[in-house]
């Protein structure tokens with residue numbers, strides 16, 4: 078394969094991309110010099126905590142928002158100069174919206190969108206049926222939109238996202254708020270769209286398991302910057318550290334665990350709360366056994382009891398913790 082072939086396979090290209098918002102409260106830098114390339118047929122994850130810049134990136138690439146500076150191209154077209162050419166070959170959907178016309182059926186909604194794209198009638202019906210079948214939506218197509226559950230509304234959104242036979246699809250949190258089984262079937266569908274049709278899927282999410290399950294590559298983003306970009310397996314491998322998981326009681330206040338981050342051999346930590354059991358689960362990325370021991374001691378000194386603790390293979394969660402020193406949860410509670 079020569080360089081031209083490699084270039085031809087690049088469907089999304091971003092260089093030095095910056096986006097700033099000026100509001101009454103001051104300026105926010107949502108994207109701070111992002112470089113990224115996505116290839117044909119890839120399911121590419123953009124993973125980061127709340128406020129990282131994921132949605133801003135999707136809005137720019139789908140030509141809903143202009144960059145402040147830098148370059149962004151989709152299928153070789155510049156987002157600022159040729160947005161209409163991009164719109165003809167992409168689609169996008171957000172899991173937060175689940176929008177539809179309440180008083181027409183699911184099929185009616187999809188039909189309406191297919192006609193906005195000018196898809197011939199017979200072809201449109203065929204696509205609606207085929208895509209719906211893949212998502213297990215076929216028996217719900219003739220129900221009014223308002224009567225569908227959240228999961229089925231989201232399936233309608235995901236049929237709509239592929240109705241125009243797009244080359245590149247931007248999905249913003251496509252499984253947010255859905256039950257595990259629904260999320261699994263949606264992930265399978267997304268993967269199939271990339272594999273069978275060579276579509277490029279750019280998936281913004283804060284769900285690590287989702288990235289692990291279906292993304293060929295992932296860019297980890299925090300505060301508008303890409304911290305790492307590779308396959309999930311390679312990111313976990315290069316981390317070269319494992320994590321120590323501890324169930325402790327009582328639940329520490331946010332911030333109480335900060336001293337852990339300063340211990341020798343500790344790359345970072347994150348925690349979550351198990352409300353039912355009244356426990357907090359703390360995950361600490363450590364290098365070597367000595368650090369693990371000092372973590373246990375430090376937690377005891379803070380007045381908590383360690384109910385159980387074990388070592389765990391690195392996941393993407395640990396990769397983020399090692400890069401930032403904090404997990405998503407701590408990041409999202411920071412004030413600055």
Ligand SMILES: Nc1ncnc2c1ncn2[C@@H]1O[C@H](COP(=O)(O)OP(=O)(O)OP(=O)(O)O)[C@@H](O)[C@H]1O
Nearest residue numbers: 098100105107126127128129130131132133134283
């Ligand atoms: N229109 C806007 N005006 C002002 N600030 C904005 C605007 N849109 C986004 N921001 C800010 O830009 C930053 C990035 O926001 P963005 O929505 O891209 O993050 P995100 O990664 O999608 O987060 P989430 O996981 O919560 O969806 C945040 O600090 C946000 O408050």
Ligand SMILES: [Mg+2]
Nearest residue numbers: 131132133249
């Ligand atoms: Mg978002």
